[in-house]
Amino acid sequence: MKFFNEIYGQNNALDLLRRSFARQMISHAYLFCGPSGVGKKTCAKAFARALLCQRPAEEDACGECRSCRQVEGGNHPDFLKVEPEGGSIKIEQAREIQRRVTLAPFQGGRQVCLIDRAESMTDEAANCFLKILEEPPAGVVFILTCVQPYALLATVLSRCQQVLFQLLPVSQVALILARLPGVKQEEADLTALLSGGSVGQAFELLEGGSLAESRKRLAQTIDAIDSAGPGEACRLAGSLSGSRDETLAWIEGLMLWYRDLLIWKESENEKLIINRDFLQVIKEQASRREAALLIDRLGKIEEARNRLSRNANPRLVLDVLFLNLCRPAEGKQGDGFSASRK
Numbered sequence: 001m002k003f004f005n006e007i008y009g010q011n012n013a014l015d016l017l018r019r020s021f022a023r024q025m026i027s028h029a030y031l032f033c034g035p036s037g038v039g040k041k042t043c044a045k046a047f048a049r050a051l052l053c054q055r056p057a058e059e060d061a062c063g064e065c066r067s068c069r070q071v072e073g074g075n076h077p078d079f080l081k082v083e084p085e086g087g088s089i090k091i092e093q094a095r096e097i098q099r100r101v102t103l104a105p106f107q108g109g110r111q112v113c114l115i116d117r118a119e120s121m122t123d124e125a126a127n128c129f130l131k132i133l134e135e136p137p138a139g140v141v142f143i144l145t146c147v148q149p150y151a152l153l154a155t156v157l158s159r160c161q162q163v164l165f166q167l168l169p170v171s172q173v174a175l176i177l178a179r180l181p182g183v184k185q186e187e188a189d190l191t192a193l194l195s196g197g198s199v200g201q202a203f204e205l206l207e208g209g210s211l212a213e214s215r216k217r218l219a220q221t222i223d224a225i226d227s228a229g230p231g232e233a234c235r236l237a238g239s240l241s242g243s244r245d246e247t248l249a250w251i252e253g254l255m256l257w258y259r260d261l262l263i264w265k266e267s268e269n270e271k272l273i274i275n276r277d278f279l280q281v282i283k284e285q286a287s288r289r290e291a292a293l294l295i296d297r298l299g300k301i302e303e304a305r306n307r308l309s310r311n312a313n314p315r316l317v318l319d320v321l322f323l324n325l326c327r328p329a330e331g332k333q334g335d336g337f338s339a340s341r342k
């Protein structure tokens with residue numbers, strides 16, 4: 001479990017939490033909003049430990065008292081954690097929150113209730129939770145985390161202090177990864193680039209060994225696009241579609257890949273290639289494509305990324321992108337491929 005000063009990035013969020021803790025100006029409900037994998041839950045646990053600590057230092061928990069050890073061990077009786085079960089937070093879980101927070105704290109201090117992915121509450125659960133928030137029991141602090149605040153009831157939103165979390169700069173993610181045992185600098189740099197600024201995503205890529213696998217899929221997808229008609233384009237889009245973050249990761253991956261193809265085409269400098277471990281594939285794919293086509297595709301992918309960041313539906317963004325990608329480059333005679341295409 002991390003102390004505040006061990007959490008990287010998110011300085012705005014951390015400053016706000018540390019300040020309110022140092023002054024003991026604690027709200028009864030916080031909403032930690034931001035993309036997944038950027039440290040919301042890590043911060044929520046650190047904040048909960050600080051709130052429950054029996055001998056807090058100026059701006060953080062002591063890490064040693066009984067209460068701190070209980071939070072660490074996951075058995076603090078006044079720390080209630082709620083997360084989606086089977087995809088949603090259900091009415092029974094909301095009723096359990098209601099029951100627990102009306103009891104006096106077991107250890108005489110505060111009670112803290114952490115609700116992870118709060119936007120996954122069913123309508124019934126959200127309405128039940130709203131009633132709790134409308135008359136918040138004294139000494140109870142709610143910490144909600146969410147990726148999509150617009151999916152919460154406006155009345156819940158307005159009763160929480162919002163704490164915003166952001167994607168980290170790629171260089172910062174690389175720094176975090178390079179400190180892990182057994183991770184080489186080159187691997188850290190590449191993973192950070194592919195993570196799009198989400199440490200959680202980067203860990204997943206590293207742990208699952210899925211880094212090479214997902215890029216193998218990218219390489220195959222890029223070849224498949226070239227011969228795809230509209231039906232096949234939609235099928236390809238469907239095979240990659242997932243959550244907003246997953247979709248963003250694929251789009252960023254495609255962008256980096258086409259970037260590599262273009263860089264190789266224009267410079268033949270291996271050092272400038274990001275997907276360096278796929279160098280042979282990059283060289284071979286670049287040799288079959290013209291620079292104008294690659295530039296056109298990069299433009300279309302960037303457009304898709306912008307649409308996604310403006311909250312468009314992820315599946316729809318991918319469908320439109322792949323339909324655009326399988327069309328010939330704009331303003332070009334022919335299809336922009338070299339003669340050796342087939």
Ligand SMILES: [Zn+2]
Binds near residue numbers: 068
């Ligand atoms: Zn403590």
